Amino acid sequence: MLNKWEGIILKSMPYGESNKIVTLYTREAGKMTAMARGAKKPASRLAAVTQTFTHGFFLLHAGRGMGTLEQGEPxxxxxHIREDLEATAYASFVVELIDRLTEDKGQGPNVFALLQDALHAMNEGYDPEAIALFVEWKMLPVAGIHPVLHQCAHCRATEGEFAFSFQMIGFLCHRCFQIDPYIVRITPTQLRLIRTFFTVPIQQVGSLTLKKATKQFMRKIVRTVYDEQVGVRLKSRAFLDQLERTPQLLPQKEKPQEDGE
Structure with missing residues (x-):
């Protein structure tokens, strides 16, 4: 069956002398894998449209196994993502995370919209580190993790001082702190940020900018959840860690006025 689907290329791998195997996430049918014949040839009409991160409309011949990519309209x-090392690194992390957490021919709720919003925001020059963090938080339910962030995970209280519990995978109020000896105390601002990252669509956040320490705090919590509950290890994360250790690899950019703590 021949289908025209809107999609974004998650990865593209060479196959043989002239072909590529591409994985794309489509709006209509979720994640698909297809053979792009001749796409490695520079003159091929599929060469440009099969590059990672490309958003386009794709004509695919889908069957029981791997499909065939016939045409693409970018x-x-x-x-901007391709020309900016930092944006490339975080965009690579985003597409790898989505690829690892989704099944072929499976469609998670709102995954395409999340991917599209994230890459377009990075491409427009918004902070790629913050955008990647939004994706990490919002992909938790796709990974089967549903953190309790609207109330205390134990007593259901909505008022009081709160901390994050990895044991309960969510917030605990001050009345229940004793349940988990390894809680992470959070400020009211940090609590609001966690809820924002998990619930608010990326396009509604606008040009929110965060201090480096705030992003590090948010990343520590969400990645601990992934490490302990999901067990996903991403190759792109190693490069991000390297950039964190050696920021001189990145060109200096003008620092925007920051929000948050």
Whole structure:
């Protein structure tokens, strides 16, 4: 069956002398894998449209096994992401995370919209580190993790001082702190940020900028959840860790006025 689907290329791997195997996440059918014949040839009409991060419309011949990519019409090649090392690194992390957490021919709720919003925000120059954090938090339910962030995970209280519990995977109020000896105390601002990252669509956040320490705190919590509950290890994360240790690898950019703590 021949289908025209809107999609974004998650990864593209060479196959043989002239072909590529591409994985794309489509709006209509979720994640698909397809053979792009001749796409490695520079003159191929599939060469440009099969590059990672490309957003476009794709004509696929889908069957029981791997499909065949017949044509592609690019909507956005994500040029800024390709030309900016930091954006490339975080965009690579986003597409790898989504690829690892989703099944072929499976469609998670709102995953395409999340991927599209994230890459387009990075391509427009918004903080790629913050955008990647939004994706990490919002992909938790796709990984089978549903943190309790609207009330105390134990007594259901909505008022009081709160901390984050990895044992309960959510907030505990001060009345229940004794349940988990390893709680992470959080401020009211940090609590609001966690809820924002988990619930608010990326396009509604606008140009929110965060201090480096705030992003590090948010990353520590969400990645501990992934490490302890999901067990996903991503190759792109190693490069991000390297950038964190050696920021001189990145060109200096003008620092925007920051929000948050």
């Amino acid at each position: 909507v956005n090649s994500m040029r």
